[in-house]
Amino acid sequence: MPVVLISTRGKDGVLNLAPWSNITPILRPLDEIILASWIKRDTLTNIRDTGEFVVNIPPASMSEQVMICSRDYPPEVDEFVKANLQPHLSQQVQVPGVEGCLAWLECTLVEEIIRKNYSLVIGKVVNLAVDQQSFNEAGEMDYEKAQPLSAMLGDKGMWFTRPVFGGRYAEYREMFTDKDIAATEK
Numbered sequence: 770m771p772v773v774l775i776s777t778r779g780k781d782g783v784l785n786l787a788p789w790s791n792i793t794p795i796l797r798p799l800d801e802i803i804l805a806s807w808i809k810r811d812t813l814t815n816i817r818d819t820g821e822f823v824v825n826i827p828p829a830s831m832s833e834q835v836m837i838c839s840r841d842y843p844p845e846v847d848e849f850v851k852a853n854l855q856p857h858l859s860q861q862v863q864v865p866g867v868e869g870c871l872a873w874l875e876c877t878l879v880e881e882i883i884r885k886n887y888s889l890v891i892g893k894v895v896n897l898a899v900d901q902q903s904f905n906e907a908g909e910m911d912y913e914k915a916q917p918l919s920a921m922l923g924d925k926g927m928w929f930t931r932p933v934f935g936g937r938y939a940e941y942r943e944m945f946t947d948k949d950i951a952a953t954e955k
């Protein structure tokens with residue numbers, strides 16, 4: 770699963786950071802995302818209170834700080850301070866990102882789908898910033914260089930991992946049959 774760090778700000782101004790794996794873009798043009806949150810999360814409370822959050826993409830080397838942020842600190846604790854992480858200035862939201870990350874998705878709350886124990890939060894990406902050193906000229910992440918953090922979940926714990934090339938590059942057009950192509954040419 771992917772591992773991101775979500776930064777939020779409480780209505781009292783205190784900054785909060787928490788790792789998140791249940792998160793994905795919602796189809797193209799990739800300007801909306803959805804995340805699943807248990808109800809008892811400062812992150813969820815802050816998103817509801819301020820309508821803003823930043824999805825930070827950490828490198829694998831940040832796994833120690835990620836685990837510090839995963840602890841259940843009370844809302845008045847600034848997790849940037851706890852994890853010794855520095856804020857990265859955001860352009861469109863009042864919440865800072867995390868310095869040293871590979872990309873920063875500045876988001877605003879669009880909608881919540883509330884269930885008994887959890888909530889699905891839909892956010893709009895209002896600004897996307899990337900660390901240029903980790904992306905090539907086509908705007909694609911150089912994942913060998915960037916080493917984005919991911920995780921395999923086991924029964925008792927998680928193995929932090931990072932993507933490696935699986936040995937095959939596929940162009941999107943390979944997904945289409947001759948019939949699909951003929952239909953678009955009509």
Ligand SMILES: Cc1cc2nc3c(=O)[nH]c(=O)nc-3n(C[C@H](O)[C@H](O)[C@H](O)COP(=O)(O)O)c2cc1C
Pocket residue numbers: 772785786787788789790791792805806807809810811812813835836838839840841842920927
């Ligand atoms: C790798 C990882 C992924 C996580 N993913 C989620 C998630 O998708 N949803 C969620 O509600 N909690 C998730 N958690 C747990 C929260 O990060 C954790 O409970 C944290 O203390 C919440 O902080 P908060 O109360 O400041 O929001 C994850 C934890 C880790 C370590």
